[in-house]
Amino acid sequence: MLSSNIKGVTNGFPLVIEVQKFVEKQVDFNSDFLKNMFPKIEWKALVTAARTMGYAELPEEVDSSMLESEDFLQKFHHALLELHLEEGALICPETGRRFVVAKGIPNMLLHEDEV
Amino acid sequence: MKLKQLESHLGCLEQFSNPKKELEQYPTGAHIASRMLFSAENSFGDVSGKVVADFGCGCGTLGLAASLLDAQYVIGIDIDSESLELASLNAEDLEIDMELVHCDLSNLVWKGQIIDTVVMNPPFGTRKKGADMIFLHTGLKVASQAVYSLHKTSTREHVKRTALRDFNAISAEVLCELRFDVPQLYKFHKKKEVDVAVDLWRFVPQKNQERV
Numbered sequence: 084m085l086s087s088n089i090k091g092v093t094n095g096f097p098l099v100i101e102v103q104k105f106v107e108k109q110v111d112f113n114s115d116f117l118k119n120m121f122p123k124i125e126w127k128a129l130v131t132a133a134r135t136m137g138y139a140e141l142p143e144e145v146d147s148s149m150l151e152s153e154d155f156l157q158k159f160h161h162a163l164l165e166l167h168l169e170e171g172a173l174i175c176p177e178t179g180r181r182f183v184v185a186k187g188i189p190n191m192l193l194h195e196d197e198v
Numbered sequence: 199m200k201l202k203q204l205e206s207h208l209g210c211l212e213q214f215s216n217p218k219k220e221l222e223q224y225p226t227g228a229h230i231a232s233r234m235l236f237s238a239e240n241s242f243g244d245v246s247g248k249v250v251a252d253f254g255c256g257c258g259t260l261g262l263a264a265s266l267l268d269a270q271y272v273i274g275i276d277i278d279s280e281s282l283e284l285a286s287l288n289a290e291d292l293e294i295d296m297e298l299v300h301c302d303l304s305n306l307v308w309k310g311q312i313i314d315t316v317v318m319n320p321p322f323g324t325r326k327k328g329a330d331m332i333f334l335h336t337g338l339k340v341a342s343q344a345v346y347s348l349h350k351t352s353t354r355e356h357v358k359r360t361a362l363r364d365f366n367a368i369s370a371e372v373l374c375e376l377r378f379d380v381p382q383l384y385k386f387h388k389k390k391e392v393d394v395a396v397d398l399w400r401f402v403p404q405k406n407q408e409r410v
Binding site for chain 2: 096097108110113115116119120123124125164186187188189190191192193198
């Protein structure tokens with residue numbers, strides 16, 4: 084959901100993920116939450132992000148009927164909540180500017196000339 | 199979880215050891231934090247199962263309180279890396295997973311309506327003028343359901359007017375007035391402790407398709 088915040092960038096989403104280290108966490112499964120989140124998610128961005136972290140199980144094309152499938156929900160859950168970038172960078176798709184991610188925390192602070 | 203339990207968990211958190219006065223870093227006490235999140239959940243259902251963002255999270259108190267009250271996903275945002283480290287340690291202590299972002303809220307760009315509720319104890323604007331309103335403005339742009347915030351009671355009319363007129367909030371309600379004990383943290387503090395009257399606000403943002 085984070086978007087490039089550099090002044091003048093019109094198309095700062097999605098940020099490209101550069102992975103140096105990622106972890107897989109265990110998060111409690113909550114199907115109501117997933118169903119709620121589904122319409123708010125930029126699906127293609129999620130698929131790409133998950134792929135960058137080695138998870139290619141998400142279908143490219145989706146529709147809301149798939150939310151009835153337990154199998155789909157589990158994959159969605161895994162990609163959305165359990166894949167976590169520890170070290171790497173988020174890259175502005177327009178300017179190529181790298182926002183470093185260290186210890187799981189992305190640094191989105193801008194330099195003076197970018198504000 | 200009961201209020202007392204929540205308060206006691208929050209009371210064990212690590213606070214700022216070297217607070218930065220330009221950022222107006224004051225810990226949100228367990229007393230206020232617990233009541234804030236407790237009301238948000240019990241009176242309005244704005245926490246459990248929701249995506250909650252803590253703006254200016256500092257050591258993470260409000261975000262962690264949200265998590266303890268079963269928020270599904272919590273994101274803490276702060277401009278200061280030391281605070282984020284502290285928040286990270288506190289989260290670890292409570293065995294809570296909290297997403298953290300190092301960012302300046304005045305230029306936060308967020309795509310989509312993922313955040314349900316924003317909670318915050320913003321700087322009051324005594325160091326950087328207008329800081330409190332920048333936080334509120336961003337909160338109202340990002341949250342889809344509600345914004346909870348603390349502002350000095352003396353600014354009540356100004357906050358209400360600005361939120362409704364300039365930030366397009368649908369509603370702006372003072373839930374209660376609290377006393378925020380500001381301990382003698384900085385050299386410019388003359389007294390050992392001072393009570394500042396603050397309002398706990400709940401704002402409802404305008405629903406838009408594409409915001410920010």
